[in-house]
Amino acid sequence: MSKILVVGGSLGGLLAANLLRSQGHEVDILERVSGSLEGRGAGIVPHPVLIKALKMVGVEIDHNLGIQVDHRVTLDKNGGLIADMELPQLFTSWGKLYHLLKENFPAKHYHSGKNVVSFEQSQEAVSVHCEDGTSYNAELLIASDGLRSAIRHIIAPQIKPEYTGYVAWRGVCEESALSQHMRDTLFNYFGFGLPEGEQMLGYPVAGNNNNLQVGQRRYNFVWYRQAPENTILKDLLTDADGIFHPQGISPVQVNWRHIAAVREAAKKNLAPQFAEVLEKTGMVFFQPIYDVFSEQVAFERVALMGDASFVARPHVGMGVSKAAEDALSILSNITQYGATAKAFEQYQQERLIPGQRVIARARYLGKYMTAQGQAELKNNHIGIAQRVMRETAVDIADIIMSDELIPENI
Ligand SMILES: Cc1cc2nc3c(=O)[nH]c(=O)nc-3n(C[C@H](O)[C@H](O)[C@H](O)COP(=O)(O)OP(=O)(O)OC[C@H]3O[C@@H](n4cnc5c(N)ncnc54)[C@H](O)[C@@H]3O)c2cc1C
Known part of the structure; x- marks a missing residue:
């Protein structure tokens, strides 16, 4: 089984780490914050893919x-x-999901207070260095360190919020x-x-x-x-x-x-x-x-996921479900190709276009906030209210997978 490092111990990192561990991999999480993250988020709409990932890691859904x-x-x-x-x-x-996933992951492999500041990779391995002087080695590195990802900043500084x-x-x-x-x-x-x-x-x-x-x-x-x-x-x-x-x-x-x-x-x-x-x-x-829009999410033995790879405006209510989908894709490709750069290359093949489409969809929903959206609202208040209710925070798996359903000009 492989040795894998996950940077970021929030929902995305915990989903990936739990899924990989459920398949026998040795996974360590490095999280910058020292205490618990509990109390951080608020409400979350769990779409079917998130429920699927939770079930796969053995979290009881009732x-x-x-x-x-x-x-x-x-x-x-x-x-x-x-x-x-x-x-x-x-x-x-958010707190409920965090609690379920954190409880499910062995405490000795969740390292709090580890602010990752640099890393390097070779053909076989990755080394990660923290601000406190500690270093960790693994075969693969998964960056789930959020909107202002330090790993993304190092490896792809052109991708900016x-x-x-x-x-x-x-x-x-x-x-x-x-x-x-x-x-x-x-x-x-x-x-x-x-x-x-x-x-x-x-x-x-x-x-x-x-x-x-x-x-x-x-x-x-x-x-x-x-x-x-x-x-x-x-x-x-x-x-x-x-x-x-x-x-x-x-x-x-x-x-x-x-x-x-x-x-x-x-x-x-x-x-x-x-x-x-x-x-x-x-x-x-x-x-x-x-918005964080990426053109690349795999870099040999390093992959970006969750908010580190794409951040969509919250109108889609997709952040955690997208992180679950990313984590499932990482898992299936590591299962198929082992802990190799090829696994991450395939992950990118699967997740780049859907990630870009989630951003496009969220921008489309955010149009309501623009002058054009306001003009439409004045002319058709009830119709716009119905559209906003119909489209906000619903499962858009079909839209993401279909070219035809993506609204044009976004
Ligand atoms: C207003 C609003 C409403 C939202 N509503 C929803 C919703 O209804 N449904 C939904 O699914 N999503 C929603 N989201 C989005 C959701 O919160 C995120 O998409 C989701 O939490 C992504 O998780 P993540 O693990 O990728 O990143 P984050 O939760 O940002 O976690 C990143 C983690 O990495 C750690 N970290 C950062 N840098 C380092 C470093 N250098 N070293 C070590 N650790 C580091 C951080 O401390 C943090 O714990 C909403 C977002 C907003 C802003």
């Missing part, structure tokens, strides 16, 4: 995985219903804090709001300790808002002490004045039910939205 939601609704500014749609879907949480011009404000609100009106009209739905140039969405997720009991759950929201790079984004990335964080600001550092302002804006622009969620969410934070 009714505890998440919350079933059967309908989508779009609310207007006054809280009234613009449109609704039946679309059954399960919502799980491109800012889309908007951010996603996020947070999760305790169900118990919400009014009965909100619970009756929004909580149990995948809800949308379409204020001008913006998009709000929310859905229920498990509460503390994965509690799925009514009254103990949470409502997860994502509010896309324009933030031009050199003005608003710069301001948002500057904390209350005036320090600028160009590589991203952590949730606790977001300036409280910006949080107060976004809560005020919610009262003006969004349905009262959504405004209530923002008002009652303890930690409101934001993430700038980027």
Whole structure:
């Protein structure tokens, strides 16, 4: 069996490492962060490929995985219903998936506090070096180190995150804090709001300790808002002490004045039910939205996967499922070709075009945020609301595999 290193111990890295280990490979994960990553993400829509990967690694999938939601609704500014749609879907949480995958992986092979700073490869092996002076050797290296991948930066510096011009404000609100009106009209739905140039969405997720009991759950929201790079984004990335964080600001550092302002804006622009969620969410934070588009994901004995290879705007709700698909492809090619550069070459053959298509699809969905999208919205509010509900965060496996279904001009 082969010796394989995975850089990045978040969902993508854990999926790949667990899958490879289930086939008997010796896998070590190097993760930069020292403590647990729990509490990092929020809601996740698990598409069938993710369920398949979880089952393959022996993770038990039962009714505890998440919350079933059967309908989508779009609310207007006054809280009234613009449109609704039946679309059954399960919502799980990032923390739940992380917990399941981390528990399933042997702790002694998960190395926390390992910031990988360099690596080199020969015809037979790869050596990886960490900031603390430690080094690790293996036959293959899988980079699952996210949007700002250090491995990608070394091996393919031309591939860079491109800012889309908007951010996603996020947070999760305790169900118990919400009014009965909100619970009756929004909580149990995948809800949308379409204020001008913006998009709000929310859905229920498990509460503390994965509690799925009514009254103990949470409502997860994502509010896309324009933030031009050199003005608003710069301001948002500057904390209350005036320090600028160009590589991203952590949730606790977001300036409280910006949080107060976004809560005020919610009262003006969004349905009262959504405004209530923002008002009652303890930690409101934001993430700038980027595209990462790659022309190459295999480099001899090094492969990029998950967000290290492609980042699509979250409208597709595909990040974790795409990482699962990448991990499954890596596994099947290592099974077929062994721990060789050929295995990664074949992985690239399988995953490059689908990765590029996910980006294209996400850009198409992000068009709603552009002037053109807004003009369409003004002319056809109900039709656009229905389209946004029909297309957001659904399984697009067929679209990815079919040339014909890809919207043109994207
Ligand atoms: C607003 C928003 C909503 C989203 N909604 C969804 C959704 O509904 N469904 C969905 O599937 N996806 C969603 N996503 C995307 C999803 O979060 C990611 O696609 C997914 O987490 C990818 O995981 P990853 O493991 O590839 O990368 P990451 O989760 O970014 O993990 C990378 C890991 O590598 C580590 N690392 C980085 N550099 C180094 C280094 N030098 N050395 C060692 N370790 C390192 C980091 O600490 C981190 O733990 C959303 C994203 C956003 C922004």
